[in-house]
Amino acid sequence: MKSARFAKKVVVVTGAAQGIGRAVALQLAQEAAQLFLVDRSELVEEVAAECQNLGAPAVATTLADLERFADCERVMQEAHAHYNRIDVLINNVGGTIWAKPFEAYEEDQIEAEIRRSLFPTLWCCRAVLPYMQTAKSGAIVNVSSIATRGINRVPYSAAKGGVNALTLCLAMENATQGIRINAVAPGGTDVGARRIPRNENALSEQEKVWYQQIVDQTLDSSLMHRYSTPDEQANAILFMASDDASYITGTVLPVGGGDLG
Numbered sequence: 001m002k003s004a005r006f007a008k009k010v011v012v013v014t015g016a017a018q019g020i021g022r023a024v025a026l027q028l029a030q031e032a033a034q035l036f037l038v039d040r041s042e043l044v045e046e047v048a049a050e051c052q053n054l055g056a057p058a059v060a061t062t063l064a065d066l067e068r069f070a071d072c073e074r075v076m077q078e079a080h081a082h083y084n085r086i087d088v089l090i091n092n093v094g095g096t097i098w099a100k101p102f103e104a105y106e107e108d109q110i111e112a113e114i115r116r117s118l119f120p121t122l123w124c125c126r127a128v129l130p131y132m133q134t135a136k137s138g139a140i141v142n143v144s145s146i147a148t149r150g151i152n153r154v155p156y157s158a159a160k161g162g163v164n165a166l167t168l169c170l171a172m173e174n175a176t177q178g179i180r181i182n183a184v185a186p187g188g189t190d191v192g193a194r195r196i197p198r199n200e201n202a203l204s205e206q207e208k209v210w211y212q213q214i215v216d217q218t219l220d221s222s223l224m225h226r227y228s229t230p231d232e233q234a235n236a237i238l239f240m241a242s243d244d245a246s247y248i249t250g251t252v253l254p255v256g257g258g259d260l261g
Contacts, residue, residue, distance in 0.1 A: 011034065016044050171251075189230060221256070
């Protein structure tokens with residue numbers, strides 16, 4: 001065990017089945033958290049088992065579509081019923097579905113991007129806050145993105161800009177109730193081959209060109225000229241969620257190798 005910053009703390013992690021969410025869950029398990037893991041993929045049960053093997057109490061909820069408020073509300077009810085409290089929420093659901101210039105997006109694609117990368121965070125905050133307000137304590141970390149300054153994913157960037165705005169406004173509303181609300185804005189992160197693709201359709205040759213432009217721009221914008229690892233992002237997320245950040249709220253922390261987004 002690395003430390004025990006999260007000993008006796010109940011932490012809900014959304015989007016925990018793979019990538020940054022999985023890295024966050026595993027690091028929390030090593031730091032003695034009591035975990036409630038959420039995803040719409042059954043792979044989240046494998047992550048819960050990995051956390052249990054590290055010695056942490058870990059429960060995977062019934063699969064949930066966090067783009068729907070009813071599912072977010074159910075998830076928080078289940079977590080609270082299981083552990084009798086919720087100390088920390090990590091909102092990790094989101095991600096670019098398509099990569100293309102804005103004028104090439106279709107109407108339904110724009111709406112899908114906003115639903116994927118804004119509403120899960122918005123709804124989960126709405127669902128968890130009554131529990132934290134009753135307890136007069138809690139920490140929320142929203143996973144944003146430095147893509148709020150980038151190319152070929154304007155709808156996703158707009159959604160993450162919304163995440164940044166709701167983070168600040170909710171922090172202002174809840175600071176006097178003992179609740180800290182922050183965001184971490186990852187830069188490009190190498191999560192390896194995704195077991196659950198964000199877009200089930202194979203990229204066309206033109207779409208491959210547009211996606212490569214994102215990669216090139218991301219590497220160029222980073223002073224370190226590389227992608228991060230999932231653990232490097234998890235390190236920052238756990239810091240903001242822990243009592244080490246007890247005097248930090250309403251802040252968006254860029255984790256992009258010097259790219260501030």
